[in-house]
Structures are given as C-alpha cells and as structure tokens.
Amino acid sequence: MGESSAKKIYLDHIATTPCHPKVVDAMQPYFREIFGNPQSDHEFGWQAKMAIEEARAKVAGLIKSLPQEIIFVSSGTEANNFALKGIANAFEKKGKHIITSSIEHRSVLTTLKFLEKSGYKVTYLPVDKYGVVDPDDVRNNITEETILISIMHSNNEIGTIEPVAEIGKIAKERGIIFHTDAAASAGTVLVDVNELNVDLMSVSAHKYYGPKGIGALYVRKGVRITPLIHGGVQEAGRRTGIENVPGIVGFGVASELADKDMEVRRNYLTPLRDKLTKGILERIDHVYYNGHPSERLPNNVNIAIEYVEGESMLLSMMKEGIATASASTCTMMSLETSHVLQGIGVPPHVANSSLVFSIGIDNTEEDIERVINVLPNIVERLRAMSAIYPGRQ
Amino acid sequence: MYSEQVMEHFTNPRNVGEIPDADGVGTEGNPLCGDVMKMSIKVEDNRIKDIKFKTFGCGAAIAVSSIVTEMVKGMTLDNAMDLTKEKVAEALGGLPPNKMHCSNLGADALHKAIEDYRNRQKAKEEKKEFACHCPYCESSCDMPYPFCSHCGAAIKICPECGEALKKETAVCTKCGANVE
Numbered sequence: 001m002g003e004s005s006a007k008k009i010y011l012d013h014i015a016t017t018p019c020h021p022k023v024v025d026a027m028q029p030y031f032r033e034i035f036g037n038p039q040s041d042h043e044f045g046w047q048a049k050m051a052i053e054e055a056r057a058k059v060a061g062l063i064k065s066l067p068q069e070i071i072f073v074s075s076g077t078e079a080n081n082f083a084l085k086g087i088a089n090a091f092e093k094k095g096k097h098i099i100t101s102s103i104e105h106r107s108v109l110t111t112l113k114f115l116e117k118s119g120y121k122v123t124y125l126p127v128d129k130y131g132v133v134d135p136d137d138v139r140n141n142i143t144e145e146t147i148l149i150s151i152m153h154s155n156n157e158i159g160t161i162e163p164v165a166e167i168g169k170i171a172k173e174r175g176i177i178f179h180t181d182a183a184a185s186a187g188t189v190l191v192d193v194n195e196l197n198v199d200l201m202s203v204s205a206h207k208y209y210g211p212k213g214i215g216a217l218y219v220r221k222g223v224r225i226t227p228l229i230h231g232g233v234q235e236a237g238r239r240t241g242i243e244n245v246p247g248i249v250g251f252g253v254a255s256e257l258a259d260k261d262m263e264v265r266r267n268y269l270t271p272l273r274d275k276l277t278k279g280i281l282e283r284i285d286h287v288y289y290n291g292h293p294s295e296r297l298p299n300n301v302n303i304a305i306e307y308v309e310g311e312s313m314l315l316s317m318m319k320e321g322i323a324t325a326s327a328s329t330c331t332m333m334s335l336e337t338s339h340v341l342q343g344i345g346v347p348p349h350v351a352n353s354s355l356v357f358s359i360g361i362d363n364t365e366e367d368i369e370r371v372i373n374v375l376p377n378i379v380e381r382l383r384a385m386s387a388i389y390p391g392r393q
Numbered sequence: 394m395y396s397e398q399v400m401e402h403f404t405n406p407r408n409v410g411e412i413p414d415a416d417g418v419g420t421e422g423n424p425l426c427g428d429v430m431k432m433s434i435k436v437e438d439n440r441i442k443d444i445k446f447k448t449f450g451c452g453a454a455i456a457v458s459s460i461v462t463e464m465v466k467g468m469t470l471d472n473a474m475d476l477t478k479e480k481v482a483e484a485l486g487g488l489p490p491n492k493m494h495c496s497n498l499g500a501d502a503l504h505k506a507i508e509d510y511r512n513r514q515k516a517k518e519e520k521k522e523f524a525c526h527c528p529y530c531e532s533s534c535d536m537p538y539p540f541c542s543h544c545g546a547a548i549k550i551c552p553e554c555g556e557a558l559k560k561e562t563a564v565c566t567k568c569g570a571n572v573e
Contacts, residue, residue, distance in 0.1 A: 309450050309454070312451050312452050315451075352427045385455065387448055387449045
C-alpha cells in the first residue's frame with residue numbers, strides 16, 4: 001500500500017507483534033518432524049506432549065503460577081470468554097452479579113452483554129480521567145449476589161495500568177472470584193498472579209513476539225470453571241480439541257524471553273515512549289494527552305490531535321511508511337466511537353482525532369525521530385483543508 | 394482498503410479551499426463520526442464556474458470532496474443537482490461498504506451550496522419586486538426612512554402594505570388604505 005521508499009516503521013505493537021526469530025526457530029520442528037497428536041500413545045505423540053508441558057512451565061514462569069494452572073486457549077478473546085462464561089455458569093447458583101469497568105476490551109464487554117441476556121446483572125464501573133478504576137468503587141458495589149469481578153490489568157488503547165493488586169485484595173477478603181484481562185500487559189510488564197491476588201488471568205502470545213492463535217487462561221488451583229468447549233481430554237477436559245502444538249511451543253519461548261528480558265525491554269521502551277510523547281506535544285498545538293502520565297505501559301502513547309480526523313492521519317503516515325493506529329470512529333472497520341476515550345471523558349470530536357502508537361523492541365530512536373519530524377507536516381496539511389480548524393492559536 | 398483513485402485524490406486533493414465571494418455555500422456533516430464538508434461555488438450562466446472544498450474527515454471523505462469538485466466544475470446547476478452518492482463512489486473506483494453513507498457527503502454538500510445559491514437569487518428578485526420607490530424622485534430605497542435617502546423629501550409608509558407615499562397622501566395609492 002505504502003508508496004514511500006523510506007524504511008517501514010511499525011508502531012502498532014498493541015495490535016500484534018512480529019514473532020521473535022527464536023520463537024520461529026523453536027516452532028519449526030513441530031510442523032513436520034514432531035507433528036504427532038499429543039494424546040497418541042507413541043513416540044510422535046509423547047514428544048509433542050512433552051513439548052506442551054515444557055511450554056506450559058515457561059508460560060507459568062512468566063506469570064509466576066503453577067504449570068497446572070495454565071490452560072491453553074486460542075486467543076485473548078477466548079480466554080476472556082472462557083473466564084466470564086465459565087465462572088458465571090459454575091457459580092450461577094451462588095449469584096448472578098458481575099462487576100467490571102466501562103473500559104474493558106470488547107471481548108469482555110460483549111461477553112458480559114451476552115450474559116446479561118441470560119439474566120446476569122453487570123455493574124460497569126466508571127473510570128477517572130486517566131482511565132483508573134477506583135478500588136473503593138469495586139468494594140461499594142459488591143453485593144451478596146456478586147460472583148465475579150473482572151478488571152483489566154492495563155488498557156490496550158490508553159495504556160493505563162489498573163490497581164489490580166488492590167482490587168484483588170478486596171475480592172479475596174470478600175471471597176469473590178477475580179479475573180484480570182492481562183492481554184495488553186503480560187510479557188511487557190510483570191504480572192505476578194500472587195502479587196496481584198487474581199484467580200483468573202487472560203494472556204495472549206502474539207502481544208509479546210509469540211505466534212497468533214494461541215493464548216492462555218490462568219485458573220488458580222481449586223477454582224471451579226465450566227468449559228467453553230466440550231469434547232475429549234485435552235487440558236484436563238477444561239479446553240478440549242487438539243492442541244496447537246507449534247503455537248504452544250512458540251508461546252513458551254516467547255514467554256521465557258519476555259520473562260528474562262523484561263527489565264531490559266522496559267528500560268529500552270520507556271525512553272522511546274517519552275521521547276515520542278514529548279516530541280509530539282512540543283511540535284503540534286491543540287494536542288490532548290490521554291491515559292495516565294506514569295502508571296502506563298512502557299510502550300504506549302495515546303494522543304488526540306484536534307481538528308484532524310484520525311484515519312486521515314493514519315493514511316498519510318502510511319504513505320510515509322509509518323504504521324500506527326487510531327481509535328477514530330472512521331477507522332475502516334469499527335465505525336463506532338472509542339468507548340475507552342468516551343469513558344475517560346474525551347469529547348467525541350476529539351476522540352475521532354486520536355492516535356495510538358505502540359512501540360516495540362525492534363523500533364529505534366531514529367524511528368521515533370522520523371515520526372516526530374513527519375507528523376507535524378501531516379497535521380498542518382490536513383488542518384489546512386479541515387472545515388473546522390479555527391487557525392493557529 | 395481503499396481503491397487507487399481514493400488514495401490518489403486523498404494524496405493530491407483538487408480544489409481545496411474556500412471562495413471568498415462565493416455565490417453559494419453548503420455544509421454537510423455526519424453527527425456519528427464528526428465529518429464536516431464545506432463546498433463553496435461560483436456560478437456563471439447557470440453553470441458552476443468555480444468550486445472549492447474544505448473537509449474534516451477520513452481519507453474517503455477527503456477523496457469524495459475532491460472528486461466531486463472535479464466532476465461538477467463547468468456543469469450546469471441542474472446536472473450538478475443530479476449527482477448522486479453512487480456516481481461519486483463509482484468515479485472513485487468504489488468505496489468500502491461501511492463508508493458509502495458516512496463519508497460520502499460530497500454530493501449533499503454540493504446540493505446544499507446550489508440550493509444556497511438559488512435561495513440567494515430568489516431573495517434578490519423578491520427584493521427587486523418589493524423595493525419601494527420615493528414618490529417624489531422615484532429612486533429606489535432599500536429601507537423606509539421618514540425622508541427619502543436620495544432626494545431628502547419627507548415620505549410616509551403605508552402601515553397596511555408598506556408602500557412609500559407622499560407625506561400629504563390620505564389614501565394609499567397602492568392598497569387603498571386610509572393613511573391620514
């Protein structure tokens with residue numbers, strides 16, 4: 001699509017990441033050599049089974065859980081569906097009330113809307129202007145009927161990290177099951193299931209240099225959950241269907257690398273994030289900075305540039321070889337205003353001017369400089385033809 | 394994914410700007426996504442002599458505005474009124490289905506500009522019809538004064554029909570009302 005001959009710059013790592021070369025290498029033998037069904041009683045099967053268990057231990061190592069608490073699933077979306085529907089079903093006799101936030105990922109909100117149709121009551125907690133859930137709000141909304149609390153670890157759009165440990169403590173005290181969607185966090189920031197007091201956690205491999213099509217739901221030992229998919233014996237009957245062996249192997253390696261390099265990666269990403277933020281705020285007027293200034297993912301920059309529509313900025317950047325994202329209504333697929341930006345009180349016309357940059361370990365300082373140099377010209381050009389720009393102030 | 398034509402018009406939009414002494418201006422917006430399109434036209438011999446646009450919106454919205462200006466320049470007003478969203482989309486090599494209605498406001502903004510032009514013309518003609526003339530010097534005056542703005546003679550206005558009359562008139566020469 002892009003016509004620019006300049007180096008392509010990918011700044012949409014929250015959408016997905018490229019596989020780490022070591023991940024690809026590790027997966028390779030599991031397509032042709034070790035292709036057996038892990039449930040088969042022969043060498044082909046045993047080898048595949050061993051590979052799965054090895055990977056399970058690595059994923060557990062990343063989130064500091066026991067290996068048997070990891071259930072492999074197909075994606076973060078499936079993990080969220082499984083957690084919410086599985087707990088709702090297993091505890092329906094205890095109560096039918098669920099607490100969540102208004103800025104969760106669509107896979108959480110849509111699943112909860114589905115559960116509402118089957119008689120569950122859901123409380124959607126508001127967030128403050130930074131996108132933070134108030135733990136006191138969680139406490140005050142717990143009723144006798146409450147069976148589940150689900151609050152994301154960090155928000156995929158604005159990068160804000162939620163006070164999950166504190167909310168988990170409240171849930172624990174009240175004996176309520178607590179789920180966190182850590183798809184945007186796991187592999188990027190430390191998510192320790194014990195420190196965070198969580199009973200369930202969703203993880204997705206492709207967010208941190210693992211392959212697509214594989215994720216995990218962490219389920220604390222002793223927590224009852226109804227399976228989403230019924231069938232055979234895989235994953236102890238909790239998630240059946242033949243295992244995605246190459247995906248699981250890749251997931252394991254990506255988790256191992258992320259665990260080992262977490263500090264190094266964070267120390268690399270944070271200055272790039274701050275340089276990008278500073279550069280944009282300095283060079284462009286009428287800019288909103290969205291999300292929490294300190295409690296945020298080390299790779300996320302969310303800004304809104306007033307009087308320029310988000311998608312037109314994306315297209316203009318694409319022509320410069322820069323790939324990034326926007327929560328604008330007009331981004332080609334969704335056509336609805338970002339519920340996250342609405343949730344933090346950003347006016348709709350500004351929400352449509354949003355840009356979401358998510359930086360990855362392959363980005364360089366030059367990449368960031370290029371964006372800082374290119375973006376002001378793009379904004380100026382689009383504002384010059386904007387019907388609503390009042391002029392420079 | 395956009396067509397090549399959309400990308401080309403988005404990258405090199407034609408006729409961007411505003412005509413300062415436009416004969417007609419039309420603005421159309423979409424409340425859902427906040428798109429705003431503004432078209433200004435210059436009309437000569439019932440044809441669009443010049444047209445410019447300003448748009449806040451996505452790539453499709455900008456490309457639509459651009460191609461509309463290109464398509465209708467030189468066109469008669471009646472033909473321009475017949476321009477449809479479908480024809481605009483076709484000229485752009487198609488638009489993604491979800492963009493057909495939200496970003497395809499160019500024809501609507503153009504039609505509003507033409508309507509604005511026609512309303513202005515109508516208002517001018519009405520003004521001509523209803524313009525009052527000084528009963529002494531016969532020059533036209535835009536608004537009634539107690540004195541003619543041209544010759545300075547004292548006049549009065551019929552309270553029934555608004556006709557300008559000589560001060561001493563007792564019965565309105567136009568509607569016959571008693572104006573003593």
